[in-house]
Amino acid sequence: MANAYLNWLKQLLSKPQKNSWLRNYHIFKDLNSFELHLIHNCLHKRNYHAGESIFEEGHPLEAIFFIVSGEVQIKGKISRDGIAILNQPQFIGVIDLFHENTRNGTAVALTEVSMLVLTKTDFFDLIRLNPRLGNKLLKSCCHFICNSLLDTIPE
Amino acid sequence: MNWTKLAFILLTLALIVLGLVFYRPIFTHLLFAVIFSYILDPLITRLEYHRVPRWLSVLLLYGVIAGLLAWFTIRLVPELVRQGNTLLALLQSSDKPVSQQILNLPFIRSINTFLLNVDSQIPSLNLSQKFVALIDTTKMQLGELPKLLIHNYQAVLSTVSFVATIPLISFFILKDKQALRKGILSLAPNRYFELILILLNKVDETVGRFLRAMLLEVISVSIMASIALSIVRVPYAILIGITAGVANIIPYFGPWLAATIAILTILVNGYPPIMILYVGLAMYLVQVVDNNFVYPVVVGKTIKMHPLIVLLTVIAGGWFGGIIWMLVSVPLVFMIYSLVKELYVNLRQFRLL
Numbered sequence: 001m002a003n004a005y006l007n008w009l010k011q012l013l014s015k016p017q018k019n020s021w022l023r024n025y026h027i028f029k030d031l032n033s034f035e036l037h038l039i040h041n042c043l044h045k046r047n048y049h050a051g052e053s054i055f056e057e058g059h060p061l062e063a064i065f066f067i068v069s070g071e072v073q074i075k076g077k078i079s080r081d082g083i084a085i086l087n088q089p090q091f092i093g094v095i096d097l098f099h100e101n102t103r104n105g106t107a108v109a110l111t112e113v114s115m116l117v118l119t120k121t122d123f124f125d126l127i128r129l130n131p132r133l134g135n136k137l138l139k140s141c142c143h144f145i146c147n148s149l150l151d152t153i154p155e
Numbered sequence: 156m157n158w159t160k161l162a163f164i165l166l167t168l169a170l171i172v173l174g175l176v177f178y179r180p181i182f183t184h185l186l187f188a189v190i191f192s193y194i195l196d197p198l199i200t201r202l203e204y205h206r207v208p209r210w211l212s213v214l215l216l217y218g219v220i221a222g223l224l225a226w227f228t229i230r231l232v233p234e235l236v237r238q239g240n241t242l243l244a245l246l247q248s249s250d251k252p253v254s255q256q257i258l259n260l261p262f263i264r265s266i267n268t269f270l271l272n273v274d275s276q277i278p279s280l281n282l283s284q285k286f287v288a289l290i291d292t293t294k295m296q297l298g299e300l301p302k303l304l305i306h307n308y309q310a311v312l313s314t315v316s317f318v319a320t321i322p323l324i325s326f327f328i329l330k331d332k333q334a335l336r337k338g339i340l341s342l343a344p345n346r347y348f349e350l351i352l353i354l355l356n357k358v359d360e361t362v363g364r365f366l367r368a369m370l371l372e373v374i375s376v377s378i379m380a381s382i383a384l385s386i387v388r389v390p391y392a393i394l395i396g397i398t399a400g401v402a403n404i405i406p407y408f409g410p411w412l413a414a415t416i417a418i419l420t421i422l423v424n425g426y427p428p429i430m431i432l433y434v435g436l437a438m439y440l441v442q443v444v445d446n447n448f449v450y451p452v453v454v455g456k457t458i459k460m461h462p463l464i465v466l467l468t469v470i471a472g473g474w475f476g477g478i479i480w481m482l483v484s485v486p487l488v489f490m491i492y493s494l495v496k497e498l499y500v501n502l503r504q505f506r507l508l
Contacts, residue, residue, distance in 0.1 A: 034206060041333045044340050052345060060504045062352045102504075117348075121356045129204045 024089040025066055027140040035133045042122040048109035054092075059103045063117045064093040070113030076105020085110065094141055095148060097123070184317065188324035192332075193363045194370055199329050213329045217322060231393065263290070263423070350505050357497045361490055369404060369486065375449050376400040376441065380413065383437035389417055390424050399438070403445070404482050405469055414438040460489060 019036035022028045028039060043066075048054060054065065057076055065072075067088050074084045074092065086092060096104050097120060127134030195216055202212035270282040328335065336355075343351040381396025389395065399413030417434045460468075465485055472484025502508035 038204070044337055046345065046348065048345060054345070055349065056506075058504075058506075059349065060353065060501065062349045062356070117352075119352050119356065121360075129201065 025091055026089075026144050027091070027094065027137060030136045030140060031133065035130070035136070038126060038130065038133065039118070042118055042126065044117040044119075046115050046117055048113040048115070050109055050111050050113075052109045052113075054107035054109060054113075054115075055103050057103055057106045061093060061096050061101050061103055062120050064091060064097060064120070064123065065107075066091045066116040066118070068114040068116055071110040072113055072115075073108050073110050074105045075108075076103075095145055098141070098145070184320050184324060188321045188328060190366055191321055191325045192328040193366045195325070195329060196332065196363065197367070199332075209332070210326075210330045213326050217326075350501055350507070353501050354494070354498060358494060361493055365486060365490060372403060372445070372449060373400045376403045376445055379441045379444060380438065383441050384417060384434070387430065387433040387437050389421060389430070389434055389437075390426075391420055395420060399441070401482065405465070405485055408466065408469060410438065410442050460485070460492075464488075 017033050019033065019040045022036050022039060023031070028036065031039065045068075046065075048070075054072065067086060067090055069088055072086045072092065074086060075082060092107060093103075096102065123137075127137060195213070198216060199209055199212045202215070203209050207215070267283055267286060270286050274280055274283050340348070340351065340355070377397045377400025379396075380399035381393045384392035384396055395413065395417050398416055399410070402409040402412045405412070414435065417438065418431050421430045421434060468484050468488050469481050472480040472482075475484070499508070
Protein backbone atom coordinates (compact mmCIF):
# COMPACT_ATOMS: atom_id res chain seq x y z
CA MET A 1 0.00 0.00 0.00
CA ALA A 2 2.77 2.41 1.04
CA ASN A 3 4.68 1.53 -2.12
CA ALA A 4 1.68 2.29 -4.25
CA TYR A 5 1.36 5.76 -2.67
CA LEU A 6 5.10 6.31 -3.10
CA ASN A 7 4.93 5.38 -6.78
CA TRP A 8 1.89 7.61 -7.26
CA LEU A 9 3.77 10.53 -5.60
CA LYS A 10 6.86 9.85 -7.73
CA GLN A 11 4.74 9.88 -10.84
CA LEU A 12 3.08 13.10 -9.75
CA LEU A 13 6.33 14.90 -8.96
CA SER A 14 8.51 13.62 -11.79
CA LYS A 15 8.50 15.86 -14.85
CA PRO A 16 8.35 14.13 -18.22
CA GLN A 17 11.72 14.13 -19.95
CA LYS A 18 10.34 16.34 -22.68
CA ASN A 19 13.70 17.79 -23.67
CA SER A 20 15.67 14.52 -23.65
CA TRP A 21 15.82 14.54 -27.49
CA LEU A 22 18.31 17.42 -27.16
CA ARG A 23 20.86 14.81 -25.95
CA ASN A 24 21.14 13.71 -29.59
CA TYR A 25 23.37 16.74 -30.07
CA HIS A 26 26.91 15.91 -29.00
CA ILE A 27 27.47 18.97 -26.80
CA PHE A 28 24.26 18.34 -24.80
CA LYS A 29 24.72 14.61 -24.31
CA ASP A 30 25.88 14.83 -20.66
CA LEU A 31 23.24 17.29 -19.44
CA ASN A 32 20.53 16.35 -16.96
CA SER A 33 16.84 17.16 -17.47
CA PHE A 34 16.97 20.48 -15.58
CA GLU A 35 20.01 21.63 -17.55
CA LEU A 36 18.27 20.63 -20.79
CA HIS A 37 15.24 22.66 -19.66
CA LEU A 38 17.51 25.72 -19.22
CA ILE A 39 19.01 25.16 -22.68
CA HIS A 40 15.57 24.65 -24.24
CA ASN A 41 14.42 27.98 -22.78
CA CYS A 42 17.12 29.73 -24.80
CA LEU A 43 16.59 27.98 -28.14
CA HIS A 44 14.93 29.77 -31.07
CA LYS A 45 13.33 27.88 -33.93
CA ARG A 46 14.17 28.91 -37.53
CA ASN A 47 13.05 27.52 -40.89
CA TYR A 48 14.93 27.95 -44.18
CA HIS A 49 13.82 27.24 -47.75
CA ALA A 50 15.95 25.19 -50.12
CA GLY A 51 18.69 27.40 -51.56
CA GLU A 52 18.33 30.08 -48.86
CA SER A 53 21.54 31.46 -47.36
CA ILE A 54 21.95 30.83 -43.62
CA PHE A 55 25.15 32.85 -43.16
CA GLU A 56 28.09 34.02 -45.20
CA GLU A 57 31.85 33.84 -44.70
CA GLY A 58 33.23 36.83 -42.79
CA HIS A 59 29.91 37.68 -41.07
CA PRO A 60 30.03 38.23 -37.28
CA LEU A 61 29.02 35.15 -35.30
CA GLU A 62 26.17 35.40 -32.83
CA ALA A 63 24.38 32.06 -33.23
CA ILE A 64 25.06 28.33 -33.06
CA PHE A 65 22.71 26.39 -35.36
CA PHE A 66 21.45 22.90 -34.45
CA ILE A 67 19.97 21.06 -37.43
CA VAL A 68 16.57 19.50 -36.63
CA SER A 69 15.70 18.41 -40.16
CA GLY A 70 16.97 18.91 -43.70
CA GLU A 71 20.45 19.29 -45.18
CA VAL A 72 22.86 22.21 -44.98
CA GLN A 73 25.85 22.75 -47.23
CA ILE A 74 28.91 24.48 -45.79
CA LYS A 75 31.62 25.91 -48.02
CA GLY A 76 34.81 27.02 -46.35
CA LYS A 77 37.46 25.74 -43.95
CA ILE A 78 35.20 23.07 -42.51
CA SER A 79 36.85 20.03 -44.15
CA ARG A 80 39.81 19.05 -46.28
CA ASP A 81 37.94 19.45 -49.58
CA GLY A 82 36.36 22.73 -48.46
CA ILE A 83 32.77 21.51 -48.68
CA ALA A 84 30.55 19.55 -46.30
CA ILE A 85 26.92 18.49 -46.09
CA LEU A 86 25.49 18.51 -42.58
CA ASN A 87 22.22 17.15 -41.26
CA GLN A 88 20.47 16.15 -38.00
CA PRO A 89 21.95 15.95 -35.28
CA GLN A 90 24.89 18.09 -36.35
CA PHE A 91 25.47 21.71 -35.42
CA ILE A 92 27.26 24.71 -36.91
CA GLY A 93 29.27 27.49 -35.29
CA VAL A 94 30.99 26.00 -32.23
CA ILE A 95 34.51 26.05 -33.70
CA ASP A 96 34.15 29.62 -35.03
CA LEU A 97 32.75 30.66 -31.66
CA PHE A 98 36.05 29.82 -29.97
CA HIS A 99 38.16 30.94 -32.92
CA GLU A 100 37.72 34.43 -34.35
CA ASN A 101 34.07 35.23 -33.65
CA THR A 102 33.46 35.53 -37.40
CA ARG A 103 32.17 32.87 -39.81
CA ASN A 104 34.85 30.83 -41.57
CA GLY A 105 32.45 29.46 -44.15
CA THR A 106 29.19 30.02 -45.98
CA ALA A 107 26.10 27.93 -45.15
CA VAL A 108 23.22 27.34 -47.56
CA ALA A 109 20.09 25.22 -47.05
CA LEU A 110 20.05 22.37 -49.58
CA THR A 111 16.53 21.26 -48.72
CA GLU A 112 13.79 22.70 -46.50
CA VAL A 113 15.71 23.07 -43.23
CA SER A 114 14.50 23.42 -39.69
CA MET A 115 17.04 24.52 -37.08
CA LEU A 116 17.33 25.53 -33.47
CA VAL A 117 19.44 28.54 -32.62
CA LEU A 118 21.39 29.17 -29.43
CA THR A 119 22.84 32.66 -29.22
CA LYS A 120 26.45 33.26 -28.24
CA THR A 121 25.32 35.53 -25.39
CA ASP A 122 22.96 32.86 -24.01
CA PHE A 123 25.65 30.17 -24.42
CA PHE A 124 28.18 32.12 -22.34
CA ASP A 125 25.49 33.22 -19.85
CA LEU A 126 24.56 29.55 -19.31
CA ILE A 127 28.23 28.77 -18.59
CA ARG A 128 28.69 31.80 -16.34
CA LEU A 129 25.50 31.41 -14.31
CA ASN A 130 25.63 27.64 -13.89
CA PRO A 131 29.26 26.49 -13.57
CA ARG A 132 28.24 22.82 -13.31
CA LEU A 133 26.36 23.05 -16.61
CA GLY A 134 29.18 25.19 -18.03
CA ASN A 135 31.74 22.55 -17.13
CA LYS A 136 29.79 19.87 -18.98
CA LEU A 137 29.21 22.10 -22.01
CA LEU A 138 32.85 23.15 -22.30
CA LYS A 139 34.04 19.56 -21.89
CA SER A 140 31.73 18.44 -24.70
CA CYS A 141 32.87 21.36 -26.87
CA CYS A 142 36.54 20.36 -26.33
CA HIS A 143 35.70 16.80 -27.26
CA PHE A 144 33.89 17.93 -30.40
CA ILE A 145 36.70 20.30 -31.47
CA CYS A 146 39.34 17.56 -30.91
CA ASN A 147 37.35 15.13 -33.05
CA SER A 148 36.98 17.75 -35.79
CA LEU A 149 40.74 18.41 -35.67
CA LEU A 150 41.55 14.70 -35.92
CA ASP A 151 39.25 14.44 -38.94
CA THR A 152 41.25 17.07 -40.81
CA ILE A 153 44.63 15.29 -40.33
CA PRO A 154 45.52 13.29 -43.51
CA GLU A 155 45.81 9.53 -42.87
CA MET B 156 3.71 41.39 -55.83
CA ASN B 157 0.46 39.42 -55.75
CA TRP B 158 -2.73 41.04 -54.48
CA THR B 159 -3.26 38.61 -51.58
CA LYS B 160 0.17 39.46 -50.15
CA LEU B 161 -0.40 43.21 -50.59
CA ALA B 162 -3.82 42.98 -48.92
CA PHE B 163 -2.34 41.02 -46.03
CA ILE B 164 0.47 43.59 -45.53
CA LEU B 165 -2.03 46.48 -45.64
CA LEU B 166 -4.34 44.72 -43.17
CA THR B 167 -1.41 44.04 -40.81
CA LEU B 168 -0.28 47.69 -41.02
CA ALA B 169 -3.84 48.90 -40.34
CA LEU B 170 -4.07 46.58 -37.31
CA ILE B 171 -0.71 47.85 -36.01
CA VAL B 172 -1.87 51.48 -36.32
CA LEU B 173 -5.19 50.67 -34.62
CA GLY B 174 -3.33 48.78 -31.88
CA LEU B 175 -1.00 51.73 -31.30
CA VAL B 176 -3.97 54.10 -31.00
CA PHE B 177 -5.90 51.73 -28.71
CA TYR B 178 -2.99 50.90 -26.39
CA ARG B 179 -1.55 54.45 -26.39
CA PRO B 180 -2.70 55.25 -22.80
CA ILE B 181 -0.72 52.31 -21.35
CA PHE B 182 2.60 53.03 -23.12
CA THR B 183 3.95 54.89 -20.09
CA HIS B 184 2.93 51.99 -17.80
CA LEU B 185 4.64 49.57 -20.13
CA LEU B 186 7.81 51.66 -20.31
CA PHE B 187 8.12 51.87 -16.52
CA ALA B 188 7.28 48.15 -16.18
CA VAL B 189 10.07 47.31 -18.65
CA ILE B 190 12.52 49.50 -16.69
CA PHE B 191 11.46 47.79 -13.44
CA SER B 192 11.86 44.36 -15.07
CA TYR B 193 15.34 45.21 -16.35
CA ILE B 194 16.40 46.06 -12.80
CA LEU B 195 15.05 42.83 -11.30
CA ASP B 196 15.84 40.38 -14.11
CA PRO B 197 19.41 39.33 -13.10
CA LEU B 198 18.19 38.26 -9.66
CA ILE B 199 15.26 36.30 -11.11
CA THR B 200 17.58 34.58 -13.60
CA ARG B 201 20.03 33.67 -10.84
CA LEU B 202 17.21 32.14 -8.78
CA GLU B 203 15.98 30.26 -11.86
CA TYR B 204 19.41 28.65 -12.19
CA HIS B 205 18.98 27.46 -8.59
CA ARG B 206 15.80 25.63 -9.62
CA VAL B 207 13.37 28.26 -8.32
CA PRO B 208 10.57 28.78 -10.90
CA ARG B 209 10.52 32.28 -12.36
CA TRP B 210 6.97 33.07 -11.11
CA LEU B 211 8.00 32.12 -7.58
CA SER B 212 11.26 34.14 -7.80
CA VAL B 213 9.29 37.23 -8.86
CA LEU B 214 6.84 36.81 -5.96
CA LEU B 215 9.70 36.26 -3.49
CA LEU B 216 11.49 39.36 -4.74
CA TYR B 217 8.30 41.43 -4.56
CA GLY B 218 7.94 40.26 -0.96
CA VAL B 219 11.50 41.40 -0.15
CA ILE B 220 10.94 44.78 -1.84
CA ALA B 221 7.64 45.25 0.02
CA GLY B 222 9.44 44.43 3.28
CA LEU B 223 12.20 46.93 2.55
CA LEU B 224 9.67 49.62 1.63
CA ALA B 225 7.76 48.94 4.86
CA TRP B 226 10.99 49.23 6.85
CA PHE B 227 11.89 52.45 5.01
CA THR B 228 8.42 53.87 5.67
CA ILE B 229 8.58 53.04 9.38
CA ARG B 230 12.13 54.24 9.93
CA LEU B 231 12.65 57.17 7.59
CA VAL B 232 9.32 58.63 6.48
CA PRO B 233 8.46 60.18 9.91
CA GLU B 234 11.80 62.02 9.79
CA LEU B 235 11.18 63.16 6.20
CA VAL B 236 7.67 64.33 7.12
CA ARG B 237 9.07 66.20 10.13
CA GLN B 238 11.66 67.94 7.96
CA GLY B 239 9.04 68.76 5.32
CA ASN B 240 6.58 70.05 7.96
CA THR B 241 9.20 72.36 9.46
CA LEU B 242 9.69 73.92 6.04
CA LEU B 243 5.92 74.22 5.48
CA ALA B 244 5.37 75.69 8.96
CA LEU B 245 7.93 78.36 8.15
CA LEU B 246 6.09 79.16 4.94
CA GLN B 247 2.59 79.06 6.41
CA SER B 248 3.06 80.82 9.76
CA SER B 249 0.62 83.69 10.09
CA ASP B 250 1.31 85.20 13.52
CA LYS B 251 3.64 87.78 11.92
CA PRO B 252 3.25 89.51 8.57
CA VAL B 253 4.61 87.14 5.94
CA SER B 254 7.28 89.39 4.53
CA GLN B 255 8.46 90.25 8.07
CA GLN B 256 8.75 86.56 8.99
CA ILE B 257 10.88 85.66 5.97
CA LEU B 258 12.79 88.93 5.96
CA ASN B 259 14.06 88.07 9.46
CA LEU B 260 16.08 85.22 7.98
CA PRO B 261 19.73 86.41 7.99
CA PHE B 262 20.49 85.69 4.35
CA ILE B 263 17.27 87.29 3.07
CA ARG B 264 17.81 90.22 5.46
CA SER B 265 21.27 90.90 4.02
CA ILE B 266 19.88 90.89 0.46
CA ASN B 267 17.08 93.22 1.52
CA THR B 268 19.55 95.60 3.23
CA PHE B 269 21.60 95.67 0.04
CA LEU B 270 18.48 96.42 -2.04
CA LEU B 271 17.42 99.14 0.43
CA ASN B 272 20.84 100.76 -0.04
CA VAL B 273 20.40 100.65 -3.82
CA ASP B 274 16.92 102.17 -3.41
CA SER B 275 18.31 105.01 -1.29
CA GLN B 276 20.77 105.80 -4.11
CA ILE B 277 18.22 105.44 -6.93
CA PRO B 278 14.76 105.96 -5.31
CA SER B 279 12.71 105.28 -8.46
CA LEU B 280 13.84 101.63 -8.65
CA ASN B 281 11.88 100.36 -5.58
CA LEU B 282 13.86 97.10 -5.64
CA SER B 283 13.23 96.28 -1.98
CA GLN B 284 9.47 96.56 -2.45
CA LYS B 285 9.60 94.26 -5.50
CA PHE B 286 11.73 91.79 -3.54
CA VAL B 287 9.17 91.63 -0.71
CA ALA B 288 6.36 91.15 -3.27
CA LEU B 289 8.34 88.30 -4.85
CA ILE B 290 8.77 86.60 -1.44
CA ASP B 291 5.03 86.99 -0.79
CA THR B 292 4.09 85.36 -4.09
CA THR B 293 6.55 82.49 -3.63
CA LYS B 294 5.36 81.86 -0.09
CA MET B 295 1.71 81.84 -1.15
CA GLN B 296 2.36 79.38 -3.95
CA LEU B 297 4.40 77.03 -1.72
CA GLY B 298 1.86 77.31 1.09
CA GLU B 299 -0.87 76.19 -1.32
CA LEU B 300 0.98 72.92 -2.01
CA PRO B 301 -0.84 70.71 0.57
CA LYS B 302 -4.24 72.15 -0.51
CA LEU B 303 -3.30 71.45 -4.11
CA LEU B 304 -2.73 67.78 -3.21
CA ILE B 305 -6.12 67.53 -1.48
CA HIS B 306 -7.96 69.30 -4.30
CA ASN B 307 -6.34 67.05 -6.88
CA TYR B 308 -7.04 63.79 -5.04
CA GLN B 309 -8.11 62.21 -8.35
CA ALA B 310 -4.69 62.87 -9.81
CA VAL B 311 -3.08 61.50 -6.63
CA LEU B 312 -5.23 58.36 -6.83
CA SER B 313 -4.40 57.82 -10.49
CA THR B 314 -0.69 58.14 -9.62
CA VAL B 315 -1.13 55.52 -6.89
CA SER B 316 -2.92 53.16 -9.31
CA PHE B 317 -0.18 53.83 -11.91
CA VAL B 318 2.48 52.81 -9.39
CA ALA B 319 0.47 49.72 -8.41
CA THR B 320 0.01 48.59 -12.04
CA ILE B 321 3.74 48.55 -12.82
CA PRO B 322 4.66 45.52 -10.62
CA LEU B 323 1.69 43.65 -12.10
CA ILE B 324 2.85 44.19 -15.71
CA SER B 325 6.46 43.52 -14.66
CA PHE B 326 5.40 40.19 -13.15
CA PHE B 327 4.31 38.90 -16.57
CA ILE B 328 7.32 40.41 -18.37
CA LEU B 329 9.71 38.74 -15.89
CA LYS B 330 7.86 35.42 -15.79
CA ASP B 331 7.59 35.04 -19.58
CA LYS B 332 10.80 36.81 -20.54
CA GLN B 333 12.10 34.01 -22.77
CA ALA B 334 8.72 33.46 -24.46
CA LEU B 335 8.42 37.20 -25.21
CA ARG B 336 11.96 37.28 -26.56
CA LYS B 337 11.31 34.24 -28.75
CA GLY B 338 8.08 35.85 -30.00
CA ILE B 339 9.87 39.06 -31.00
CA LEU B 340 12.73 37.17 -32.68
CA SER B 341 10.36 34.90 -34.61
CA LEU B 342 9.24 37.99 -36.54
CA ALA B 343 12.80 38.63 -37.80
CA PRO B 344 13.47 37.60 -41.41
CA ASN B 345 16.21 34.95 -41.83
CA ARG B 346 18.49 37.37 -43.68
CA TYR B 347 18.65 39.79 -40.73
CA PHE B 348 18.24 37.25 -37.91
CA GLU B 349 21.82 37.33 -36.59
CA LEU B 350 22.02 41.12 -36.95
CA ILE B 351 18.79 41.52 -34.95
CA LEU B 352 20.12 39.05 -32.34
CA ILE B 353 23.29 41.12 -31.92
CA LEU B 354 21.32 44.38 -31.62
CA LEU B 355 18.78 42.91 -29.21
CA ASN B 356 21.55 41.57 -27.00
CA LYS B 357 23.29 44.94 -27.14
CA VAL B 358 20.06 46.74 -26.15
CA ASP B 359 19.57 44.22 -23.36
CA GLU B 360 23.10 44.63 -22.08
CA THR B 361 23.36 48.43 -22.43
CA VAL B 362 19.91 49.31 -21.08
CA GLY B 363 19.93 46.68 -18.32
CA ARG B 364 23.41 47.47 -17.09
CA PHE B 365 22.81 51.21 -17.27
CA LEU B 366 19.50 51.15 -15.38
CA ARG B 367 20.81 48.86 -12.64
CA ALA B 368 23.97 50.93 -12.30
CA MET B 369 21.97 54.17 -12.10
CA LEU B 370 19.69 52.78 -9.40
CA LEU B 371 22.65 51.57 -7.33
CA GLU B 372 24.36 54.92 -7.78
CA VAL B 373 21.30 56.92 -6.75
CA ILE B 374 20.97 54.78 -3.61
CA SER B 375 24.65 54.93 -2.68
CA VAL B 376 25.01 58.69 -3.29
CA SER B 377 21.77 59.37 -1.36
CA ILE B 378 23.08 57.38 1.62
CA MET B 379 26.60 58.88 1.47
CA ALA B 380 25.32 62.47 1.06
CA SER B 381 22.75 62.04 3.88
CA ILE B 382 25.46 60.72 6.22
CA ALA B 383 28.02 63.40 5.22
CA LEU B 384 25.50 66.24 5.60
CA SER B 385 24.26 64.85 8.93
CA ILE B 386 27.86 64.78 10.22
CA VAL B 387 28.35 68.47 9.40
CA ARG B 388 24.89 69.12 10.94
CA VAL B 389 23.12 70.55 7.91
CA PRO B 390 19.34 70.83 8.46
CA TYR B 391 17.12 68.54 6.31
CA ALA B 392 20.17 66.32 5.65
CA ILE B 393 18.13 63.31 4.48
CA LEU B 394 15.96 65.37 2.11
CA ILE B 395 19.00 67.06 0.59
CA GLY B 396 20.89 63.73 0.52
CA ILE B 397 18.12 62.04 -1.49
CA THR B 398 17.96 65.07 -3.81
CA ALA B 399 21.74 64.76 -4.28
CA GLY B 400 21.36 61.08 -5.15
CA VAL B 401 18.66 61.70 -7.75
CA ALA B 402 20.37 64.79 -9.21
CA ASN B 403 23.58 62.79 -9.55
CA ILE B 404 22.05 61.08 -12.61
CA ILE B 405 22.92 64.26 -14.54
CA PRO B 406 26.70 64.05 -15.09
CA TYR B 407 28.86 67.12 -14.29
CA PHE B 408 25.94 69.36 -13.23
CA GLY B 409 23.89 67.15 -10.89
CA PRO B 410 26.37 67.26 -7.97
CA TRP B 411 26.52 71.08 -8.17
CA LEU B 412 22.74 71.27 -7.96
CA ALA B 413 22.63 69.30 -4.69
CA ALA B 414 25.51 71.32 -3.20
CA THR B 415 23.73 74.55 -4.13
CA ILE B 416 20.52 73.38 -2.41
CA ALA B 417 22.50 72.47 0.74
CA ILE B 418 24.27 75.87 0.79
CA LEU B 419 20.97 77.75 0.25
CA THR B 420 19.42 75.81 3.13
CA ILE B 421 22.25 76.92 5.39
CA LEU B 422 21.92 80.55 4.32
CA VAL B 423 18.12 80.59 4.67
CA ASN B 424 18.29 79.01 8.13
CA GLY B 425 20.82 81.52 9.36
CA TYR B 426 23.68 79.10 10.10
CA PRO B 427 27.23 80.55 10.31
CA PRO B 428 28.90 81.06 6.90
CA ILE B 429 31.72 78.62 7.85
CA MET B 430 29.09 75.87 7.39
CA ILE B 431 29.20 76.56 3.63
CA LEU B 432 32.80 75.37 3.67
CA TYR B 433 31.83 72.23 5.59
CA VAL B 434 28.98 71.48 3.18
CA GLY B 435 31.29 72.03 0.19
CA LEU B 436 33.85 69.69 1.74
CA ALA B 437 31.23 67.04 2.59
CA MET B 438 29.74 67.09 -0.91
CA TYR B 439 33.23 67.05 -2.45
CA LEU B 440 34.14 63.97 -0.40
CA VAL B 441 30.92 62.24 -1.50
CA GLN B 442 31.83 63.00 -5.13
CA VAL B 443 35.42 61.74 -4.66
CA VAL B 444 34.15 58.43 -3.23
CA ASP B 445 31.44 58.21 -5.91
CA ASN B 446 33.72 59.01 -8.89
CA ASN B 447 36.64 56.84 -7.78
CA PHE B 448 34.96 53.85 -6.15
CA VAL B 449 31.20 53.61 -6.71
CA TYR B 450 30.86 54.75 -10.34
CA PRO B 451 33.75 52.70 -11.80
CA VAL B 452 32.48 49.58 -10.02
CA VAL B 453 28.76 49.85 -10.71
CA VAL B 454 28.72 51.53 -14.12
CA GLY B 455 32.06 50.17 -15.33
CA LYS B 456 32.75 53.09 -17.60
CA THR B 457 31.62 56.68 -17.43
CA ILE B 458 29.34 58.33 -19.95
CA LYS B 459 31.92 59.67 -22.36
CA MET B 460 30.06 62.77 -23.51
CA HIS B 461 31.46 66.25 -23.87
CA PRO B 462 30.28 68.57 -21.01
CA LEU B 463 28.80 70.98 -23.59
CA ILE B 464 26.70 68.20 -25.14
CA VAL B 465 25.58 67.16 -21.63
CA LEU B 466 24.58 70.77 -20.83
CA LEU B 467 22.69 71.19 -24.12
CA THR B 468 20.97 67.80 -23.64
CA VAL B 469 19.88 68.71 -20.09
CA ILE B 470 18.50 72.09 -21.29
CA ALA B 471 16.71 70.44 -24.23
CA GLY B 472 15.31 67.77 -21.87
CA GLY B 473 14.02 70.50 -19.55
CA TRP B 474 12.28 72.31 -22.41
CA PHE B 475 10.87 69.05 -23.74
CA GLY B 476 9.35 67.57 -20.60
CA GLY B 477 10.39 69.27 -17.37
CA ILE B 478 12.48 67.93 -14.48
CA ILE B 479 11.93 64.21 -15.25
CA TRP B 480 13.24 64.65 -18.78
CA MET B 481 16.19 66.70 -17.47
CA LEU B 482 17.13 63.62 -15.44
CA VAL B 483 16.56 60.98 -18.11
CA SER B 484 17.68 62.87 -21.23
CA VAL B 485 21.45 62.35 -20.77
CA PRO B 486 21.33 58.56 -20.17
CA LEU B 487 18.73 58.22 -22.94
CA VAL B 488 20.83 60.14 -25.48
CA PHE B 489 23.90 58.15 -24.46
CA MET B 490 22.06 54.82 -24.89
CA ILE B 491 20.65 55.81 -28.29
CA TYR B 492 24.11 57.00 -29.37
CA SER B 493 25.78 53.69 -28.38
CA LEU B 494 23.03 51.66 -30.10
CA VAL B 495 23.30 53.63 -33.34
CA LYS B 496 27.09 53.15 -33.19
CA GLU B 497 26.63 49.39 -32.71
CA LEU B 498 24.09 49.26 -35.55
CA TYR B 499 26.49 51.06 -37.90
CA VAL B 500 29.43 48.73 -37.03
CA ASN B 501 27.30 45.61 -37.52
CA LEU B 502 25.67 46.79 -40.74
CA ARG B 503 29.21 47.23 -42.11
CA GLN B 504 30.29 43.80 -40.85
CA PHE B 505 27.25 42.11 -42.40
CA ARG B 506 28.01 44.05 -45.60
CA LEU B 507 24.55 45.59 -45.59
CA LEU B 508 25.95 49.15 -45.70
